Amino acid sequence: MKYTIALTFLMFFGTVAAAQNDGNSAQQAKKPGADRAVSVQAMRLVGDATRTRLVVDLSREIKFGLLRLRDPYRLVVDLPNTQFDLEPETAPAAERGLVQDYRYGLVGPGRARIVLDLSGPVNVVQSFSLPRGDGQPARLVLDMAPGTAADFARASAQERRARVSLPGQKGDRLRRKRRNAVPVVVIDPGHGGIDTGATVSDKIIEKNLTLEFSRRLAEILTENGKMEAILTRTDDAFVSLSDRVRIARLNDAALFVSVHADIVPQSYVRGATVYTVSDEASDAVAARMAERENRSDILAGLSIEDQPDEVADILFDLARRETKNLSIRFARTLIGGIRPELTLNKSPWRRASFLVLKAPDVPSVLFELGYLSNNEDRELLSSQAWQEKTAQAVARAIEQFLVPGRTVNGG
Ligand SMILES: [Zn+2]
Secondary structure, eight states: OOOOBHHHHHHTBTTBSOOOOOOOSOOOSOOTTSOOOEEEEEEEEEEETTEEEEEEEESSOOOOEEEEETTTTEEEEEESSEEEOOOGGGSOOSOBTTEEEEEEEEEETTEEEEEEEESSOEEEEEEEEEOOBTTBOEEEEEEEEEOOHHHHHHHHHHHHHHSOOOTTSTTOOOOOOOOOSSOEEEEEEOOBTTBOOSBSSSSOBHHHHHHHHHHHHHHHHHTTSSOEEEESOSSSOOOOHHHHHHHHHHTTOSEEEEEEOOOOSOTTOOSEEEEEEOSSOSSHHHHHHHHHHHTHHHHTTOOGGGSOOGGGOTTHHHHHHHHHHHHHHHHHHHHHHHTTTSOEEEEEEEEEOOGGGOOTTSOEEEEEOOOTTSHHHHHHHTOHHHHHHHHHHHHHHHHHHHSTTSOTTOO
16 A cells, blocks of 8 residues: 655655555644644734734744735744634634735645735735733734735736746656556545635535545555556645645646535535536536636645746647646546435536646546535535545556556456
8 A cells, every 4th residue: 555645755855756655544643753743822904995904912922924926815924833813703704904815724744835916916014023021922023015016016026026936837848757567546635724625614615525535536546556646745745736736747647637615606406526628617516616716826825936847848738638638538537436325416527627637637526426516415525435436446457557457347
């Protein structure tokens, strides 16, 4: 039972071709000796639309970074290894003054962020941190006032230039691919870290569900040694959409399966659904889904400019057509494989413009286990027995697609 830890791979990309890890799947526990995390104990947003202040109470004083981003207007506070110990009563209401919404969480190993969605361009009047003292916690304080679009753009460009590119971002061109002894399937647990995906309650959160399911699926896939399974994340980490695609491409994956369990506005929509990429959405539900999923990078405070442009290469066009056909063929195999076991959506194959499915040379599908916005689906998805049955059925379909010539249940 072994699968590559893709994140490790990305972190050291550029110096090593591939990093294999024999680790067990229990990666969630913090390694001893990891940087002592600073703890966020409370956050407040105060003021109004003429001046808005963010105050963050911390266990100790820290250095932080700021990054302004446009389209949409956002202000990112970059933090070191940070643990957010916030309860509903210690976290601010979503909307206040110049801030329309906010989110926080890990965006990579030892890196966390608070991302503020702004109502428009702001001027950062001042930002500072204070040490602990006089019975008060350490603090980070940020004051914003309305600003001009031109000033905001200038500051944003400056901050972006000064920034060392994050691992796996622009600059990491595709160099060399692995040679695979057995077909590699990349399983992509949707969302993670700061991007929680659909949230129903403390217990039912899409990013946790997709991780749990994907891990089990990877285990089953690697059991008989006919395939290798690689996870795009093995813990509650944020992975950008382009990094997910890159992991598939660098590993010369024969198949990429992104696992999700979303919420849609129509609560009657239910059942397993397989999505493939298409410039034109097959229907309104699919269009909405893609729109939501494609927002992941924006939620985490990545900007469009950070995205690699290698997909623009015209040479990929032919590969892309072939890949698209294979993706559709796999979607059919998957739907056929799970039909006897699961409740399918009434249109189980849908199409839309998902960024995460855009590898030009890796057949890719997004598998919606079901919809957390539907009562029956929600109950099923929370059941261990259902998850196991589903993982087994999906694994069989993947094997049928990647290792043809074997009978599905054969030894
Ligand atoms: Zn999702």
